[in-house]
Amino acid sequence: MKLTVFTLCCVILMGYAPQSLSRPVSYPGGWTVMQKNDKNAHSLHVHYSPTAKYSIGYRTEYWREEDWQFHGVQINYLVKRLNAPASQANFYLKGGLGTAYGDLGVPDGELQPAAFADIALDWETRRYFTSYENRVYYAEDIAKFFRQKARVGIAPYIGDYGDIHTWLMLQVDHITGERDNISFTPFVRFFKNEYLAEVGISDKGGILFNLIIRF
Amino acid sequence: MKISIRVIFFMTLFFAFQSLAHGEHEHNHEGQVVEPSAVSNNMGNVACEDTINIKVTGLVCDFCARSLEKVFLKRGDVGGVKVDLGKGSIVVAMKPGLTIDDATLTKLIADSGYNVSAIRRGCEHG
Numbered sequence: 001m002k003l004t005v006f007t008l009c010c011v012i013l014m015g016y017a018p019q020s021l022s023r024p025v026s027y028p029g030g031w032t033v034m035q036k037n038d039k040n041a042h043s044l045h046v047h048y049s050p051t052a053k054y055s056i057g058y059r060t061e062y063w064r065e066e067d068w069q070f071h072g073v074q075i076n077y078l079v080k081r082l083n084a085p086a087s088q089a090n091f092y093l094k095g096g097l098g099t100a101y102g103d104l105g106v107p108d109g110e111l112q113p114a115a116f117a118d119i120a121l122d123w124e125t126r127r128y129f130t131s132y133e134n135r136v137y138y139a140e141d142i143a144k145f146f147r148q149k150a151r152v153g154i155a156p157y158i159g160d161y162g163d164i165h166t167w168l169m170l171q172v173d174h175i176t177g178e179r180d181n182i183s184f185t186p187f188v189r190f191f192k193n194e195y196l197a198e199v200g201i202s203d204k205g206g207i208l209f210n211l212i213i214r215f
Numbered sequence: 216m217k218i219s220i221r222v223i224f225f226m227t228l229f230f231a232f233q234s235l236a237h238g239e240h241e242h243n244h245e246g247q248v249v250e251p252s253a254v255s256n257n258m259g260n261v262a263c264e265d266t267i268n269i270k271v272t273g274l275v276c277d278f279c280a281r282s283l284e285k286v287f288l289k290r291g292d293v294g295g296v297k298v299d300l301g302k303g304s305i306v307v308a309m310k311p312g313l314t315i316d317d318a319t320l321t322k323l324i325a326d327s328g329y330n331v332s333a334i335r336r337g338c339e340h341g
Contacts, residue, residue, distance in 0.1 A: 027282035028326050029289070052326045083273025083330045085303060126275045126300065161277050161298045191278040214281060 024076035024092055024120070025055045031215040032057075039183065039206020040064065040175065045074060053078050059096050065179065068142045070114050072098015087125045094118035100139035114139035129153035129167060145177030153189065164192045171200070171208070261294060261308040263338040267315070270333040271324055274303045282327040290315075290323075 026032050026049040034045040040063060047057025059074040074096040082089040100114035115138050122131035134148035153169035167189040174182045185208050187200020198210040274280055280298050283305055287296045292315065295308040309315070314336075315323075321331045 023279060023328070027286050027328065030282065030285060052328065081273070081328065083271075083328075085272050085332070086275065088273040088275050088279075088328075124275055158301075159277065161280065161300050163277070165277050194278070194281050196278050214278075 023090070024094060025049050025053065025078045026214060028052055033213045033215075034210070035212075036210040038173075038185070038208045039202055039204055040173075040179070047074065047076065059098070063102075063143070066102065066143065068100055068102025068139065070096075070098055070100050070116075070139065072096050072114065087123060089123040090121070092118075092120040094120060094135075100142045102139075102142045112140040112142055114142070126158050127155050129155075129169065143177070145175060147173070147175045149173050162193070164190060166190055169198075169200075173202075262311075265294075265309045265311055266337070267307045267309065267320065268304060268335045269307065269320060269324060269331055270302075270304045270335075271329040272303070272332050273329045274298070274300060274305075279328060283324075283329075286323050286327045 023032075024047070026047075028049060028051050030049050032045075032047050032049075032055070034043075034047075036043045036045075041061050042064070043059065043061040045057060045059045047055040049055040054075065054077045056073065056075050059070070059072055061070040063069070074094060076092055076094045078090065079093055080091040094116075095118065096114075096116045098114055099111045101111055116135050118133065118135040120131070120133040122129070124130070129152065131151045132148070133150075134146065136146050138144055150172045151169055153167040155165065155167050157166070159165040169187050169189055171185040171187060172182065173185065181204075183202045183204045183206070185200045185202040185206070187198050187208050189196065189198045191197070194214045196210075196212040198208060200208040202208065277300060280300065283298055284296050287293045287307055292310055292313040293307055294310045297306040297308075299305070307315070307320075317334055320334060324331050
């Protein structure tokens with residue numbers, strides 16, 4: 001627990017350091033730091049893209065209510081990108097392999113193998129954005145569940161390159177397992193240069209705060 | 216609840232400020248004039264014969280388009296890059312006397328996440 005809090009604090013601090021970007025796959029040689037927080041979990045993903053088709057990196061997650069954490073390697077693969085004159089669509093596959101640690105159903109301190117698999121789709125223009133992502137988690141005796149997330153967004157103004165860009169967005173989350181529920185999170189996305197931030201509050205009262213930086 | 220009200224209040228202020236600040240840019244877009252301060256201008260004074268204008272598809276997101284600068288500015292032969300989201304194009308300023316062939320340009324654009332639809336060199340693109 002202390003380690004997770006410490007790790008997340010370090011990442012938040014990194015968010016204020018110079019340099020860093022949102023796609024799970026970047027340009028060849030690009031690094032990306034993604035730090036996300038919502039009602040359910042905190043996560044950190046740092047990845048490197050050797051080519052424009054895939055990225056590999058470290059991922060950690062802390063699931064607050066169930067008090068368990070994941071540490072492992074994540075691979076993101078760009079299956080298809082469709083570029084049109086006024087829009088872009090992406091299809092990604094993601095997977096993670098590592099260990100889980102928690103108190104649920106296992107002796108305290110015992111590490112268990114854990115993995116997840118993910119499908120992500122997005123489509124955007126300069127005015128509209130929509131995305132869908134799902135993920136299956138397996139952490140042996142600690143957690144097994146399915147999570148899916150859909151987003152829609154609209155830009156209230158069209159910014160030029162270099163402006164602060166603002167999006168009004170809505171996220172719908174569905175999670176199975178012990179906490180089976182659907183939540184709605186209106187949030188605002190801001191980005192400028194290599195920095196992207198998202199801030200919102202769900203209908204369940206959970207705060208969403210995400211930071212993405214691309215180097 | 217108090218936190219929610221504060222967050223909404225500050226966001227409203229931010230939007231109001233952004234909308235006001237942005238009005239002038241939209242006007243310029245209608246007139247098809249690129250406002251120099253509205254684009255990344257790391258090109259300095261470059262003669263038009265040393266520039267390449269590349270029309271690309273998929274250029275919709277400022278945050279993602281940063282990869283264009285990252286990819287091109289890593290090269291020793293490129294002096295600057297100017298991205299225009301409104302026109303869906305980028306202008307690459309080459310160092311004097313240097314150039315990049317079309318195949319390499321297409322590969323660099325693909326590495327940045329986009330596709331090339333047209334390449335015009337020198338002063339022909341004005």
